[in-house]
Amino acid sequence: MKNVSDFLDATYLKTPQQAGISKLENDAVVEALLQNAVQYKYKCVMIRPDYVLFAKQFLAKNKSKVLVGTVIDFPEGTASLDEKLSQAQLAIDDSADDLDFVIDYQAFKNGDFTLVQHQVKECTMLCLQYHKTVKWIIETAALSNKEIIQITALIKNVVIKNFKETDYANVFVKSSTGFYKTTNNQPNGATPNAITLMLENATPLSVKASGGIKTLKEVMFYLQMGVKRIGTSAQNEIIHQSKL
Numbered sequence: 001m002k003n004v005s006d007f008l009d010a011t012y013l014k015t016p017q018q019a020g021i022s023k024l025e026n027d028a029v030v031e032a033l034l035q036n037a038v039q040y041k042y043k044c045v046m047i048r049p050d051y052v053l054f055a056k057q058f059l060a061k062n063k064s065k066v067l068v069g070t071v072i073d074f075p076e077g078t079a080s081l082d083e084k085l086s087q088a089q090l091a092i093d094d095s096a097d098d099l100d101f102v103i104d105y106q107a108f109k110n111g112d113f114t115l116v117q118h119q120v121k122e123c124t125m126l127c128l129q130y131h132k133t134v135k136w137i138i139e140t141a142a143l144s145n146k147e148i149i150q151i152t153a154l155i156k157n158v159v160i161k162n163f164k165e166t167d168y169a170n171v172f173v174k175s176s177t178g179f180y181k182t183t184n185n186q187p188n189g190a191t192p193n194a195i196t197l198m199l200e201n202a203t204p205l206s207v208k209a210s211g212g213i214k215t216l217k218e219v220m221f222y223l224q225m226g227v228k229r230i231g232t233s234a235q236n237e238i239i240h241q242s243k244l
Contacts, residue, residue, distance in 0.1 A: 004219055004242045007228070009098075009208070010037055010235035011046040013071060013178070034058045037066045040239050044069045044098055046231060049087065052094040069098030069133075072123070075179035077102030077139065081119050085126055092130050099127050100135040100174060100208075105142055108151050116151075120158045128167050135172035135208050135229075140194035141180045141187065148194055152201040159205060172229065173202045176211030187212055190222065199226050216241035 012033050016026040030051050037045045038059065044067040047055055055068045072087045073079040079087075088099055101123055108116045120136060127134040138151050152173050159171050175198065176189040189211015198207045209222040210231025216238050219230050232238060 002220075002223060004216065005040050005042050005239060007219070007223060007230050008042045008235050008238065009044040009046045009069060009210070009229050009231045010042040011178075011210070011231050011233045013046065013048055013074065013233075015048065030055070031058070036236060038062045038064045040235070042066055042235060043229065046070065046098070046100065048074075049091050049094070049096075052091055052096045056095045067097035067133075068095070069100060069135075070096045071137075071177075072099055072101040074100075074102050074137075075177035076106075077104050077137070078106055081122055084119060084123055088123060088126055092127070092132060096132065098133040098135065099123075100137055102137045102139065102177060103151065103155070105139045105147075105151065108154070109143070109147065113154065117154060117158050120155055121162050124159060124163065124171060128163060128170060131170075133170045133172070135174040137174045137177055137210075138198075139177060139180055140175045140191070140198075141182050141189070141211075145193070145197060148197045149201050152198050156202055156205050165204075168204045169206070172206045172208045173198055174208040174210055174229075174231065176231075178211040178231075178233070180211075189213065192221070192225075195222060195225060195227060214238075 016023045046069045049070045052070050059066050070091045073084050124134050136155050140148055155173050178189055180188045182188045190209040195209050206228035208229040209227045213232045214234040
């Protein structure tokens, strides 16, 4: 059996306002996540940009090799290229290892493919220059099956056209922010259908499944499909289930 923690991006991306708690309480949640990361050796912790430096220092102090990831232009994805690059540079300066960008899926849905291609190229180039891993969140719940196929292929084609084969392992297509509001209680995160479409159209890039993944059974299902990373905020429960 695969060592589940090696594939988990343990995630906490709520602001104090979203969590309904104070900043001090929010800081404590992040610190607890980092303590768990030291204990369980997750692949990565995914946190808001303002916690990156603290996380790097905490993990270094505890001699942990867990990576620190953060989100860029989260969760809407509608910022300009300059804003995306500026946020990314700040995260890189704070020593983030992984940068998960929300692609401008609204521009894509409106047919502005050139804008989206340019953003993917420039932001990916910045990250790869610093030997970072970049993941493109496409927000599958906002897309039709056809759009999932097209936007995944767009990212793949930009990477193949502009970067070396040795770079491919450091670029992912990622399903969801987990913050998208759906109607009629439709799933807002990873689904078997969406992940299948992504896997079929992302190769040679890797796929990260995220959003709504809460059980070990789901994690194993997606790993067996061929996903290389799992984003989850239920990491403690998943690790507990893996030890039963």
